Amino acid sequence: MEELLRSFFDIDILVFAVIAIVPLLWVLPYALFAVWLERKVAAHMQDRLGPMRVGGWHGWAQTIADILKLIQKEDIVPTLADKKLHFLAPLVVFIGSYAAFAALPFSSAYVGSHVNVGVFYILAVSSLAVVGLLMAGWASNNKWSLFGAMRSVAQIISYEIPTALAILCVVVIAGTLDLQEINRMQTGWFWEWFVFKKFPFVFVAFIIFFVSSLAETNRTPFDIPEAESELVAGYHTEYTGMKFALFFLAEYGNMFLVSAVASSLFLGGWNSPFGDFMSGPIWGVFWFLSKGMFFVFVQIWLRWTLPRLRVDQLMHVSWKVLTPWSFVCLLAIGFWTVLGG
Amino acid sequence: MAKYFKDIFTSIWTVLVGMKITFLHLFTPAVTIQYPDVKPKLPERARNRLYVNIDDCIGCDQCSNACPVDCIEIETVKSLPTDDLGTTSTGQKKRLWVTKFDIDIAKCCYCGLCVPPCPTECIKMTEVYEFSEYDRYNLIYNFSALTAEQVGEVRAKQAAYEKEQAAKKAAAVKPAPAAQPRPQQQSPGSKKS
Numbered sequence: 116m117e118e119l120l121r122s123f124f125d126i127d128i129l130v131f132a133v134i135a136i137v138p139l140l141w142v143l144p145y146a147l148f149a150v151w152l153e154r155k156v157a158a159h160m161q162d163r164l165g166p167m168r169v170g171g172w173h174g175w176a177q178t179i180a181d182i183l184k185l186i187q188k189e190d191i192v193p194t195l196a197d198k199k200l201h202f203l204a205p206l207v208v209f210i211g212s213y214a215a216f217a218a219l220p221f222s223s224a225y226v227g228s229h230v231n232v233g234v235f236y237i238l239a240v241s242s243l244a245v246v247g248l249l250m251a252g253w254a255s256n257n258k259w260s261l262f263g264a265m266r267s268v269a270q271i272i273s274y275e276i277p278t279a280l281a282i283l284c285v286v287v288i289a290g291t292l293d294l295q296e297i298n299r300m301q302t303g304w305f306w307e308w309f310v311f312k313k314f315p316f317v318f319v320a321f322i323i324f325f326v327s328s329l330a331e332t333n334r335t336p337f338d339i340p341e342a343e344s345e346l347v348a349g350y351h352t353e354y355t356g357m358k359f360a361l362f363f364l365a366e367y368g369n370m371f372l373v374s375a376v377a378s379s380l381f382l383g384g385w386n387s388p389f390g391d392f393m394s395g396p397i398w399g400v401f402w403f404l405s406k407g408m409f410f411v412f413v414q415i416w417l418r419w420t421l422p423r424l425r426v427d428q429l430m431h432v433s434w435k436v437l438t439p440w441s442f443v444c445l446l447a448i449g450f451w452t453v454l455g456g
Numbered sequence: 457m458a459k460y461f462k463d464i465f466t467s468i469w470t471v472l473v474g475m476k477i478t479f480l481h482l483f484t485p486a487v488t489i490q491y492p493d494v495k496p497k498l499p500e501r502a503r504n505r506l507y508v509n510i511d512d513c514i515g516c517d518q519c520s521n522a523c524p525v526d527c528i529e530i531e532t533v534k535s536l537p538t539d540d541l542g543t544t545s546t547g548q549k550k551r552l553w554v555t556k557f558d559i560d561i562a563k564c565c566y567c568g569l570c571v572p573p574c575p576t577e578c579i580k581m582t583e584v585y586e587f588s589e590y591d592r593y594n595l596i597y598n599f600s601a602l603t604a605e606q607v608g609e610v611r612a613k614q615a616a617y618e619k620e621q622a623a624k625k626a627a628a629v630k631p632a633p634a635a636q637p638r639p640q641q642q643s644p645g646s647k648k649s
Binding site: 156158159160161162163164167416417419420421435436 | 460464471474475477478479481482483484485486487488490
């Protein structure tokens with residue numbers, strides 16, 4: 116990608132700007148589509164129809180109309196809010212989410228940044244969102260927002276441990292933190308994917324990763340930070356217009372991010388499931404995005420299936436179930452790798 | 457310890473069961489009716505907006521009397537013996553000009569009590585239920601077939617006829633002063649309240 120761009124124009128800033136913009140070209144339409152998808156899936160799971168009118172075919176333009184409305188809305192800042200933090204919070208949340216896209220290998224030919232610690236970078240930078248959430252809750256000067264923010268922070272920090280341990284399981288097998296390299300190691304038929312290696316430990320690690328990534332993106336059943344029925348909307352209650360849209364964008368961006376990381380680490384990322392069939396840099400993009408979208412769909416599916424967990428249940432799942440099991444997996448995989456090669 | 461493992465197993469299992477149920481519902485036909493495009497079938501004898509077939513109306517005022525909220529206003533003028541107003545579709549002879557037949561549908565409570573008394577079955581409930589207006593005075597429906605000029609004309613004719621009749625009576629009374637004029641004929645009676 117970089118070489119290709121340099122053959123057109125050899126200006127550093129332009130080349131890097133184009134590379135940096137590419138994920139945004141995916142994230143923005145994806146977020147619009149995902150919001151629409153969420154509403155349609157929600158509706159059909161409840162035997163309703165969902166948006167049907169805007170744009171003609173099954174209300175496909177509904178979210179476009181919504182975002183246009185949000186852009187036009189008045190930006191209301193509560194009188195007693197901490198103005199600076201209130202302004203910064205949505206930016207921090209979105210930056211935290213978008214920055215992580217830099218290390219995602221969209222295809223064998225494109226990755227925003229060739230870092231050899233890609234997995235670690237994604238883990239680290241997506242935790243930045245926690246700061247943004249707490250900032251939003253605190254700056255709103257609203258009890259319920261602060262509640263939501265605190266719950267969110269407690270939840271994300273708790274669930275980062277099983278997430279990291281589950282990722283470590285893959286890293287132990289792969290021996291590298293470079294996502295591009297991890298993907299390359301899974302080339303071939305789908306049984307080469309890491310989920311099916313060292314069965315069943317990596318598979319369990321995959322389940323643990325998926326469950327805890329749900330919690331990290333504040334999705335149901337772990338959506339107590341937002342908890343419409345008790346906290347109205349949690350940390351973003353006091354946000355209007357574009358700022359609210361940024362939170363929304365960040366949430367849906369995060370959904371895709373964790374899905375993409377799951378597919379890169381466990382399900383071969385940009386690799387075709389059928390060996391050489393339909394493989395290559397262009398098809399790679401297709402496989403990567405469709406695997407990611409599949410998990411986004413599963414997240415939506417779960418959201419409309421499961422009720423919200425209580426706070427104590429949430430902590431129970433994290434500390435008493437996911438964390439010990441991910442340790443077991445890590446140890447087992449470690450021993451297997453050392454002894455069995 | 458056994459409970460711990462059992463709980464994990466049950467939770468995974470029940471999540472899968474729930475996901476199966478919601479997934480099947482994804483393909484269940486929706487119960488939503490796309491309202492303005494598709495309308496639900498109204499039940500038989502559904503009561504909605506009133507309609508008056510003014511050609512059949514004989515101005516008997518029975519619907520107005522039956523109305524519990526007084527939303528029907530009828531005014532009539534007697535026709536002259538020379539006028540032929542025709543007959544209703546049920547064969548009754550029309551004897552009154554219906555100069556005003558207003559239904560204030562905003563007041564209407566859709567009880568349907570006005571429908572059964574009508575001798576010519578000209579007032580009835582229709583299937584129309586979408587008739588909201590921005591101005592509530594637009595909800596007063598005028599069913600009278602006569603224009604304002606026609607109403608004036610009819611009234612003037614009737615008044616002239618009454619006068620003529622009264623004059624005739626007076627002329628008839630003079631040669632026979634013993635005969636008492638009957639009270640019905642004395643009153644102008646052109647208007648029904």
